[in-house]
Amino acid sequence: MNDSAGKAAERRTFLGILLGGIGAVVAGAFSWPLFRYLSPIDKGAEQQQVRVPRQQIAVGGTHFFSYQGRPAVLLQPKAGEFIALSAVCTHLGCIVKWVDEKQEFLCPCHGGRFSTAGQVLGGPPPSPLETFVVSVAGDEVLIG
Amino acid sequence: MKLQKEAMDWLDSRLGIRELLHSNLNGYLLPRNVNVWYTLGSVLLALFGLQFLTGILLLIYYVPDTEKAFASVTAIMNQVPYGWLIRYLHVVGSNLIMVFILLHMFSVLFMGSYKRPRELTWLSGFGLFNMGLIFCLTGYLLPWSQLSFWATTVATDAAGAIPVVGDHLIVFLRGGPSVGEATLGRFFALHVMGLPMAFLGLVGFHLFCVRRAGISSAPFGDDYRPTELTKSFHHQEHPGGVPFHPNYTIKDLSMIFFALALLVAITFFAPWLFIPPDALTPADPFSTPEHIKPEWYFLWAYQSLKIFPSALLGLAAQGAAMGFLAMLPFIDRGPERRPSKRPIFVTLYLLGILLTIGLSIWGHYS
Amino acid sequence: MKQVQNVCLALLCVTLMWVAPALAEDTVCIQCHAGQEGSLGEPVDQWRSSVHAANGISCHDCHGGDPTDFAMAMSPERGFIGAPDYAEVPAFCGRCHLGVMEDYLDSAHGRALESGGPQCVLCHGNHEIQMATIDLINEESCSRCHDYERATQVKQAIAATETTLQTLESSVASLHRVGIDVERIKADLFAKRNSFRRLFHTVELEKIKTQTNQFNQDLSETKQQIDDHETELGQRKVVGGIMVLLLLLGGCIALLIRRSYQAEE
Numbered sequence: 001m002n003d004s005a006g007k008a009a010e011r012r013t014f015l016g017i018l019l020g021g022i023g024a025v026v027a028g029a030f031s032w033p034l035f036r037y038l039s040p041i042d043k044g045a046e047q048q049q050v051r052v053p054r055q056q057i058a059v060g061g062t063h064f065f066s067y068q069g070r071p072a073v074l075l076q077p078k079a080g081e082f083i084a085l086s087a088v089c090t091h092l093g094c095i096v097k098w099v100d101e102k103q104e105f106l107c108p109c110h111g112g113r114f115s116t117a118g119q120v121l122g123g124p125p126p127s128p129l130e131t132f133v134v135s136v137a138g139d140e141v142l143i144g
Numbered sequence: 145m146k147l148q149k150e151a152m153d154w155l156d157s158r159l160g161i162r163e164l165l166h167s168n169l170n171g172y173l174l175p176r177n178v179n180v181w182y183t184l185g186s187v188l189l190a191l192f193g194l195q196f197l198t199g200i201l202l203l204i205y206y207v208p209d210t211e212k213a214f215a216s217v218t219a220i221m222n223q224v225p226y227g228w229l230i231r232y233l234h235v236v237g238s239n240l241i242m243v244f245i246l247l248h249m250f251s252v253l254f255m256g257s258y259k260r261p262r263e264l265t266w267l268s269g270f271g272l273f274n275m276g277l278i279f280c281l282t283g284y285l286l287p288w289s290q291l292s293f294w295a296t297t298v299a300t301d302a303a304g305a306i307p308v309v310g311d312h313l314i315v316f317l318r319g320g321p322s323v324g325e326a327t328l329g330r331f332f333a334l335h336v337m338g339l340p341m342a343f344l345g346l347v348g349f350h351l352f353c354v355r356r357a358g359i360s361s362a363p364f365g366d367d368y369r370p371t372e373l374t375k376s377f378h379h380q381e382h383p384g385g386v387p388f389h390p391n392y393t394i395k396d397l398s399m400i401f402f403a404l405a406l407l408v409a410i411t412f413f414a415p416w417l418f419i420p421p422d423a424l425t426p427a428d429p430f431s432t433p434e435h436i437k438p439e440w441y442f443l444w445a446y447q448s449l450k451i452f453p454s455a456l457l458g459l460a461a462q463g464a465a466m467g468f469l470a471m472l473p474f475i476d477r478g479p480e481r482r483p484s485k486r487p488i489f490v491t492l493y494l495l496g497i498l499l500t501i502g503l504s505i506w507g508h509y510s
Numbered sequence: 511m512k513q514v515q516n517v518c519l520a521l522l523c524v525t526l527m528w529v530a531p532a533l534a535e536d537t538v539c540i541q542c543h544a545g546q547e548g549s550l551g552e553p554v555d556q557w558r559s560s561v562h563a564a565n566g567i568s569c570h571d572c573h574g575g576d577p578t579d580f581a582m583a584m585s586p587e588r589g590f591i592g593a594p595d596y597a598e599v600p601a602f603c604g605r606c607h608l609g610v611m612e613d614y615l616d617s618a619h620g621r622a623l624e625s626g627g628p629q630c631v632l633c634h635g636n637h638e639i640q641m642a643t644i645d646l647i648n649e650e651s652c653s654r655c656h657d658y659e660r661a662t663q664v665k666q667a668i669a670a671t672e673t674t675l676q677t678l679e680s681s682v683a684s685l686h687r688v689g690i691d692v693e694r695i696k697a698d699l700f701a702k703r704n705s706f707r708r709l710f711h712t713v714e715l716e717k718i719k720t721q722t723n724q725f726n727q728d729l730s731e732t733k734q735q736i737d738d739h740e741t742e743l744g745q746r747k748v749v750g751g752i753m754v755l756l757l758l759l760g761g762c763i764a765l766l767i768r769r770s771y772q773a774e775e
Contacts, residue, residue, distance in 0.1 A: 005774070008770050008773065008774065011770060012767055012770050012771075015763050015766055015767045015770070016767060018763050019760055019763045019764055019767065022756050022757075022759060022760040022763065023760065025756060026753065026756055026757060026760070029749075029753060070694070088697065088701075092697065092700050093696070093697020093698065093700050093701050094700065094701040094704055094705075095701055106608065107608075108608050108609030108612070108704075108705075108708070109607075109608075109609060109701070109704050110606045110607065110608075111605060111606045111607075111608050123606075124606075
């Protein structure tokens with residue numbers, strides 16, 4: 001009687017350790033996501049600067065390039081004044097084209113039009129083109 | 145181990161906790177025939193605990209502003225590391241809690257555990273059930289999706305059926321004539337502060353009543369005898385019983401593990417189960433989705449409003465049903481708890497469940 | 511004075527709120543034409559089932575006029591331009607669908623317009639227009655004017671890309687269903703799809719073949735992004751599965767422990 005009780009106690013301890021182990025694994029598996037969730041988000045990759053040599057953009061002309069993984073456009077409407085905009089139309093996502101004669105952007109998908117400042121001039125787009133921070137350093141234009 | 149004993153000694157000499165622990169764990173005797181349904185209370189406690197935890201975590205990144213709410217939830221799901229996990233645990237958890245609350249209520253009804261002297265336990269439990277519903281209602285407005293906006297519009301519209309004050313009530317509930325910034329503000333405050341505080345208070349009271357009155361024997365088996373009702377208070381003793389700890393603590397733990405397994409399974413393999421497509425589109429106050437309907441736990445109410453010729457009648461019928469349920473211990477006063485000896489009750493019970501399920505299914509397909 | 515201003519503003523708001531539901535329901539165009547017979551009334555139901563209607567594009571968006579005012583609904587003052595003649599159709603549709611119009615006018619079809627060549631409505635319909643599919647290129651439609659041989663070749667050239675596009679779009683929909691933010695990918699895919707579809711309108715086999723290669727390359731980038739998401743989802747499921755098994759195991763072990771206590775009772 002005592003023997004079987006002893007064996008039962010041993011088994012119970014073993015099972016208890018097993019259960020504790022599983023509990024620890026589950027808790028550990030949850031604590032990693034918890035730690036990552038609470039940690040500050042690394043925004044380093046998002047803020048890469050793009051440099052464009054000044055000569056590439058004529059006065060009244062544009063230069064299309066990639067910024068943060070998406071098409072963007074740099075323009076110089078007046079000498080020395082640079083503007084950087086997202087080239088993604090805010091209507092449904094097509095890439096806008098530059099219309100030199102009218103000095104405005106035109107979206108080939110549904111005719112949305114944007115000014116040199118990115119403001120909506122006509123058509124279905126609901127909001128202006130996103131603007132990016134621009135600065136000039138010597139003979140380079142810095143975006144972002 | 146020495147350290148543990150010393151710590152316990154220190155606490156015991158100041159607070160007498162050894163006696164407390166003994167009388168609530170090893171020395172707390174429960175009947176031998178307590179069935180698996182008795183574990184649902186602990187399961188609910190564990191799930192609610194998880195809701196509090198995931199809810200607080202979501203609060204870190206969620207923004208309660210109509211312009212930013214949906215975007216903040218999208219950011220949680222896509223940019224915050226493991227944000228999707230926390231959010232899905234919270235959503236699936238809330239739905240599972242409603243399921244387990246219903247199961248817990250069904251078992252209490254079936255075993256007649258609401259009867260004297262446990263009327264207060266029942267009333268506080270019924271309050272907790274309603275609180276769960278309001279938690280869900282206020283909660284699913286927060287992502288500000290099409291579902292959020294329109295399901296809340298439909299739900300608050302129901303109040304309009306009340307004569308005289310109905311329309312004013314709708315405006316009061318919403319904080320304005322239609323669901324908007326004001327609604328988000330008050331629902332957020334309720335969901336995040338008001339309800340949790342009230343909930344903690346009520347659950348504390350509920351647990352106090354459970355412990356104070358003592359665990360009821362399961363009304364099954366040949367040995368069962370209805371308890372004698374006495375005028376004065378007496379705690380339900382079970383002298384030949386088994387200690388709560390370790391016998392039932394381990395049983396509760398096993399059911400909690402199974403419930404968590406279900407929660408995790410749905411979270412990882414069917415997260416869309418409780419998220420209809422309308423919940424994935426941002427709210428558009430000018431465009432009502434087709435077939436908008438409230439969440440599954442409100443479908444019975446939604447459908448019953450539709451089948452009555454007047455909305456007021458529908459609302460009154462629901463109110464009567466809920467009121468009947470709330471007042472049950474005062475209506476069904478007989479001491480008999482064995483289902484086999486309560487044919488009328490069991491029939492009404494089964495019919496009630498079938499009716500609710502039927503209305504819900506109908507509401508889903510209509 | 512301030513009080514009068516406030517009262518006027520309030521009255522304006524109330525009026526707008528009163529009118530707004532009517533706006534949200536039906537334009538005056540629909541209200542009038544829905545009750546008319548023959549060619550004046552048919553477009554209403556046709557339009558309702560169209561892809562334009564599904565995207566909130568209504569009568570006045572193409573025909574002009576004022577959709578809120580019965581008196582001015584068909585007034586040139588409010589931009590009403592009526593129904594276009596046969597040869598005016600490409601310019602009419604091209605007010606929004608510029609890219610397509612450009613490619614079309616440049617093509618053999620466009621050059622044949624004045625002499626009765628095909629225009630938009632001939633293949634796409636007008637009011638009942640649906641989202642374009644590759645099946646618009648079919649024997650019945652294309653052999654109205656010439657043999658189907660050339661059209662078959664063009665259709666073959668674009669078929670593979672069209673299928674890829676459809677597969678990608680349905681993958682994106684599945685990703686969206688589980689909460690992945692697919693806005694960028696969707697927009698990217700939309701832009702690529704549109705650029706691709708306008709290409710067909712040149713009806714120049716060689717040009718289409720060359721450009722198709724370029725598109726397939728672009729699309730493979732999009733496919734890569736979608737694949738990355740799907741891989742991640744798969745990984746999550748594996749971890750989730752392990753967790754479920756561990757939890758089930760834990761529950762069973764706890765029950766075994768319970769049973770050992772029960773044996774002693």
